[in-house]
Amino acid sequence: MQKYIKIIGWFIVILYLTLTPAGDIPKLSLLSIPYFDKVVHFTMYFVMSMLLAGYFHQFKKYSNQKILLINALLLIFIGGLLEILQYELPINRDCSWGDFAANTTGAITGTLIYLYWLKNTFVGKWLS
Template identity: 40%
Template sequence: MLLLVSVVYTLALVIASLITLNGVPSLGSSFDDKIFHVVAYIGLSFLWVYYFKPFKTKQIPYIVFFVVVLLGFILELLQYYVNPNRTYDTYDFIANTIGAIFGTFIAIQLNVFKLK
């Protein structure tokens, strides 16, 4: 079940990253977009670290972090090439990376994945 949730979340994030989004709710700040990126990537990295918990390998959180950051970078590049209404934004990539850091860190701190 967790694999399904993780895959669906990932696919939803990929699709949302590549389509033109209209009517996204405003949080009332000038950097709403960056907040959405951070939160989305917290969820993404947390779900995948949690999914791989049974593997009990110390490297899993680091691998998940690397893959999530790489996915964020690839999606930012694809936005530029796939959708003329979207652009590459280095600050979005930085927000994605911050989200991946926090998601991985939260998973480790909540003892979802114990590093011993």
């Protein structure tokens, strides 16, 4: 269970930030910076992809290409589903192609950085 705590915890953060009703989001000055929300989306999926890549890297049967494919497909699906839920649920949030693109870019970038730079470092070992 210990191996899943970071992944589950971060997924809860993503769910909370994505599905919190618009009226419950604090009015912060950072949110008025142009495209700041895209940076947040990118970062959420960047971190999640690194955690998942660390998890899959433990299993020696998964090649880097397979881990990239699994992460990309899984996180693109989750990102798309959550964008659709923002539109469908009565939480006064919008579905955005820009947010979906930021999610996807964060997921792919995080996976690539983990696999080709961090996996054999202290950070990579902490992520797995």
